[in-house]
């Protein structure tokens with residue numbers, strides 16, 4: 001198996017190469033297209049960064065597979081797969097609002113083993129490799145040890161589909177009064193990075209894509225946190241339907257819900273998501 005540390009270091013080197021351009025163009029770019037809905041933006045910089053990153057990966061490791069947000073997809077033979085979000089939080093990027101990042105995750109045999117998330121505006125580099133912990137700008141970081149959901153700062157995100165957004169907002173009516181507060185920064189990769197370094201206590205979102213959360217999920221687990229993956233289930237059900245990282249890697253479900261937090265908060269926050277109807281879906 002390739003060394004996760006070598007994969008992480010390659011991801012970091014490549015991500016660093018696109019960061020100056022992202023910093024330079026933030027807030028100074030036209031929206032070139034929309035994707036799933038009118039609010040799902042793409043700019044020429046998303047496309048440029050993706051092309052650059054994918055070319056660099058394949059140059060260094062021609063037998064690996066790549067899956068990237070703006071459409072690049074390459075099948076590989078090595079068992080290594082790269083999941084690339086060239087700009088996670090594109091809306092923030094368009095406004096030069098903090099909360100966008102470059103996110104590169106790496107799986108070996110369908111298991112996430114390394115991840116890098118760089119925040120160009122704040123200059124934060126989050127890195128993790130299996131068994132090696134998580135670092136922020138080279139220093140080890142850990143998830144928080146809060147045990148009471150009422151004292152938890154909980155991040156979340158909203159999808160682009162208006163009906164799904166309505167349901168996500170409705171769930172917050174139950175969740176918000178029962179936690180310390182809620183944060184919606186607008187970038188899933190940085191939300192997960194925030195859990196890994198204790199900048200928030202938990203993060204959950206319904207409807208993520210693999211490139212949004214691949215790198216961030218390694219940041220969380222290597223920082224001592226727990227990633228729990230659910231499928232939505234019939235609203236009458238009282239028990240959550242859990243799935244594994246390997247299962248979703250080979251067949252990514254549109255209704256996936258991710259919860260990232262510390263070991264002690266996992267059960268109470270799962271119960272809160274159930275009560276809020278988040279695990280019930282439409």
Ligand code: IPD
Pocket residue numbers: 069085087088089090091156157158159160185186187188189205207208209212
């Ligand atoms: C989005 C962001 C957002 C999350 C959405 C993602 P994009 O990614 O991560 O925070 O709530 O689910 O799709 O489209 O800005 O790369």
Ligand code: CA
Pocket residue numbers: 069085087088089211212
């Ligand atoms: Ca994204």
